[in-house]
Every structure is written in C-alpha cells, then in structure tokens.
Amino acid sequence: MSTATLAEVAETYRHPESLGNFLRDRNPITLLVALVSLAVVAAAVPGLITPFAVCAVFVLLAFAGGVGPAYTATYLKLWAVVGFILFLLRALLLDGEHVYFTFGNLQVTAEGVYEGLRFAAVVMAICGAVTLFFALVTMRRLMLALEMRGVSPRASYVLLASFQSMTDLGATAKVVLDAQKARGIETEGGLITRAKAFFPVLAPVFLSAMTATEERAIALDARAFNSPAAHSHLVQLPRTATWEWLAAGLFAAVATACVMGRFLGWL
C-alpha cells in the first residue's frame, strides 16, 4: 500500500500542480497585476461608488476562488477595525460647512462624513487587494512563479524560511516562557514583573536562533544551495496562457488610464 502511495505522490509531480479552481490556478503574477490594478482604479476614480464597488468585487472574486466565507470574515473584521475607525475619526473631526450636529468640541459635517466614507473605502480597497491576493495564492506558489521569471532562489529562501522561522521560533519562545512559569518566575502580575520576564525568555532563544544559522548554512551548502548551476524545479505551475498575460496587461492599462485621467482632470 505504501509503495502505491509513493508512486501516486511521485506521479503528482509529473504534472502541473492544479488547485482545482480557475482563479487560484492563474499565474500569481497576473493575478497580482489584476488585483493591484483594481485597487488603483478604486483610488484614482473620484466618488464613493468606485471604491465601494471594487471592495464588493473582491468579495465576489473570493467566492469565485473558493475562499469566500473565510475571506469575507477577514475582510469584514478589517473593515470593522481599520475602515470604521478611519471613517469615524474623519466624520467626527473634519470641519465643513454643512453641520449635521455638534457634540462638545466635535462637529459632524456632511463633508466629514463624505471624506470619511471615501477615505475608508479607498484604504479598504487597497487592503482588500492585498488580503485577497494572499487568500488566493500561497507564498510557495508566488515564489515559484517569481523564480520562473528569473528571481533568485536565494530570494525565495529568505521569504519562505522567514515564515518557517517565525513558526519555529514562536514555538520555542512559548516553550521557554512556560518553563519559566513552571520554575516560578512571574510572568503575570504588575507591569514591571511582566517586563522583567521578557528578557530571560527572549534573549537566549534569539541568541540560539542566531548561532544555529551556522549549522543551517553548512547543511544547506551540502544540498548544493551555493551551486552556480541553473536550478530546476520539482513543482510546476499550470502553463500561463497568452490570454492571461493580455488580460493582466488590460487591467494594468485601465488602471494607468484612470490615474492619468485623474491627474489630467478627465475624471
């Protein structure tokens, strides 16, 4: 049974890695161009409709990409934490001529509310593009796509290893923190007590992470990490069709036109 599994696993690497979803199987680079273009359009076109429409489009795209519910939850949270505060602060603090009502020093004006809505929607459109991109594309696929376009595998290493190091180092730090607690070192209580716990937990953990880089460097060198040969890739992404590049180009062109339009006063 286990050999059958091995053969099956090996077989999967002989074909492009498909995630079984049209949107998520696109080249990460063209997807990035399209999403960034949408965010640029949201920022460039004046008025409230465009940025809100772009935000709505992101949610629709998330559903098309099969990550709808999770993305909507994240995005709504972002709206509540960032977007709402951005709106509220502007609505409360910006001066204007059409005063809705006064509240102590604060004046809620029509201008303030409009600016607040507009600003919140634009910032949220930009945030939406970034969060949607990473909801649809894994870092591994992004780096693979970039490597295929000539980005150094070392750049891939730095990014991918960062994520793994965060996980590993975070786990180690928590183990040490718990061990300190078990040994009776206070990690709760007054601010000074808690601050004092910070140093003995983190300094040794960080130091050993730094010294372990020597072993990592040698171990990766043994895996031909420093080989000058052109690298090959085990995992292949689906082929990027010409239409995909053209579509990305079209998105970028529309975004550029909107920005130019904004500056030249067409919009």
Next chain:
Amino acid sequence: MASNGYFARLLRGYGRLTIFMIPIGIAINFVGGQIALLLKLPVYLDSIGTILVGATCGSLPGALVGLLSNAINSITSPQTFAYGILSVIFGLLAGWFGRMGWFRSFWLSLLSAIPFALVGGVLGALITIWVFGGLAGDGTGIVIGTLVALGMDLTTANFAAQMPMDILDKVPTVLIVYAIIRGIPKRLFVKLPLGYVYLGKPAPKLAPATAPATTEQQAGPRS
C-alpha cells in the same frame, strides 16, 4: 534578472551567513511582538530583529529585515505598509551605529534608543499625518482622536501620542539587542559582516565574501 541578479549579488557580497540571518531577524521581530502581546506589555518590541541584524550584518541586511517584516505584516494588516519606511530606517541606522561600535557599550546602546525613538516618533507621526491625514486606524489613532477632542490640534496630538510610545518601545529593544550581542560567540562574529567591530579588529579591506576564502591560511606557513 537571472539567478545572479541584484538581490543575489547583494547577499553574496554580504557574506554567506547574512542570507540566513535575515529570516531569523524577521522571525525575531515577530516573536518579540508576539511575546510582548502575550505578556500584555504596552509596547510593540517588534523591531528587535531589524536592529540586531543591522548591528551585526550591516545597514542593507538590517533594512531588508525591516522591509520584509513590514511586508509580511501587511499581508494581514495592509495599513501597516505605510510605515514600512520606518523599519527600513531602523535597519539602516542600526547598521551605521553598529559600524561605529555603539552596541559594544551599554551606555551607547541605551543612547541609541533616542535616535530610534525620534525616527519612530517624528517620522511615524508625519506618515500618519501625510498618509492617513493624521488619523490612522490603530490604538494611537484613538489616543490622538481623544487629544483632538480635548482641544489639541491634530499635528501636535500626533507627536504627543507617538513620541512617549516610541521611547518606551525602543529602550527595552536596544537593551535586548545589546544583551544578545554580548552573548554572540567569537566564531559567529567571524562570519558576520560587522563582526570585526565586536572582535576589536580593523575593518576588512574587502567585503568578507568577495575576499578570497583562504586569506588567513595563505598567510600561515605551508610546508
């Protein structure tokens, strides 16, 4: 951009260990921030890795740690990307202070908290004003809002809220960086671009990785 593109050349020029230090620096930034949250400390402590890598590997690796940490943070909270330049400057400054030997001394390390906090406080406040019109959607934003509601003008409120926060953050940050650097063994310093500073040696004429790997042993007698 081939496999020996700019990024690769940059890292090669900075010695073989630097490329492994950058992910560790990024992880240190995150874990520092995480543990500060876990211990409910009122500070971020999320630039320890940036300053540590800057102080030991140089300005560019430090800046890279700052930039990438910020970019990774932006995946989940994209509004933080506006402050990326701060992290870059922390890295650059740390490299510069490191080269000047500040992190060899406790008092100079402590003193370095002032420029870091000035950059963080002043530039941070300016970014909030320029990019977010004085009101970013974070904890400080609410403090600022309150100050404005109490009659302070927006710009002053930004500085008033940001500066103390940054002093409070950077003092423990540089102290932990100092403590870690004191613990780094000689054998590791030998392989770090700014290691010579901490070993009390003169600056190498060439960047360590571009110098022939065998300089030292060629100097030795060979039978």
Next chain:
Amino acid sequence: MALASLRDVRFTYAYSDRPALDGITLEIESGMVHGIVGLNASGKTTLCSLIRGIVPHFHKGELEGSVEILGRDLLEWDPAELSRTIGCVFDNPFTQISGIRETVFEEIALGLENLGTPRAEMIERVERVVEQLGIEALVRKNPNGLSGGQRQKVAFASIIAMDADVIVIDEPTSQLDPDATDAVFGIIADLKAQGKSIVLVEHKIDLLAEYADRLTVLRAGRIVTTGAARDVLTSDELIAAEVPVPEVTELSRRLDAIGRPFVRTPITSAEAAAAVSARIQEASNAH
C-alpha cells in the same frame, strides 16, 4: 586513489589559541567505512569539516600542512564543486531540514533542484531513495513537523539522492533513540554495500565495531592510533585515549586478565557469541 590524504596537518580556528588538529598524517581509502572516534573536542568534527572543505572555507583559520581530497589539493577545489562531490550528513536533525519545502518528497528533491537535475530524473531519484530508506509513509508529510529520527532519515535521503560517491557523516545518531539509531546504521551499511566511501564520526563504539573497516582515534587534536578496525579496537591505545572499548572486547580483556583468553578477541556481539559458544562446546567436550 585515496579519498583523502593528509600530511602534517595543523589547523587553528580563527580567534582560538589552541590548534584543533595538530600533526595529523592520515590516509583515508575509498570504498570503505572509515570511523573516527575520540572524546569531545578531540578534533573529530574539525577533521570531517576539513575533508568537506567547510574548514577552511566556511570556518576560517590557519591551515598548515597539505590536504589532498581525491588527489587534488583542498585549496584548489571550488567549494561548490567539493560540496557536490562529498555529501555530508550532520548530527542535528533540526537544522538539516531546509524549512522551505512543504512535503518530504519536495525536501528530498531540493538538492537536485539546486543542481539543475531535470524533473523526470529528479522524481525517479527521489522515489528510489525513498524506497531504499523505507520512508514511503513520510513522503506526503510536512518535513517541519517530523520527529528527530524521522528528520534524520529525511536528511540522509536528501544527501543520498544527490548521489555523491563520498559521504561524510558526523555523529548521525547523537540525538536519536535506539530504534532510529539502528535504522540509520542500516542505511550506512546499505551505502557501503553500494560501494560508497564513508567517513563516520560516532561515539557508539559497539556500532563502529560492527560497521567500520578502518578506525582513527583522536585525542586533543592528535591521532592516537589509526588502522584496521579490529587492530585499533583491540589495541591498548584505545584505552589510553579514554575511548570506551566495545563491551564484548572488554569482556575478552577481563578473561585475558584471569588467564582464560579467547583465541581471537571479539569486537562485535556476533563474534563474541561465536567465541563463547565455542568455549562452551570446548568445556562440555572436556567433561
């Protein structure tokens, strides 16, 4: 051709006062398992690093004497080429996993990717080495979530997949439990059977007695004795170097001391069993 040929080698790490290796003259033949033993800080790892070029290319220092690897002066080797020619497995299972691959299959393929091996060949080689090491059950797993023993097997697989003729193995079992240790030595025996040259640092002397052809004993950076494993294990220098002798050899020594020596000093438990049963046979015949 000798795998490594060292003459009057002395190496001092940068910023160290004492040489890590001193007066080392040693010939390591190809196609054998060459064991290296000694106490901590006796220079075992430095010797391995030297053969691999990690010393002096990565760990800087002052090297005196001459080191030839596969007939070429160490300093004339391109470090990247040397690391491709001589595979290396280390003691720490945790720092050998790259941290940048999501399945064991991809982890094992990483070295081949770096060498630019075409995909079809890469997949075949990974499949072969996975079967060879019997780690089929791991291929789909995330290497960053494995146990120490599993990681060490994956580390072996990753190096073996790159198909170097020489493999330097530095205390591969120091952090492993007995089962995982046996598995690792099974792999080493397999490699030897394939005609690979192996340099092995290991402190479990009973295992070395079983697998090594030649042994070198180090103490404080100097060679105490070197030669055929049997000769070294039964020599008095081993005890002088404070290296433990195999249990069965120790048994034989004690028998020797009371005037009842074995005909041939056993170094493995199989040999000891044979010697003991011969002795029993002899005794029952005598009655």
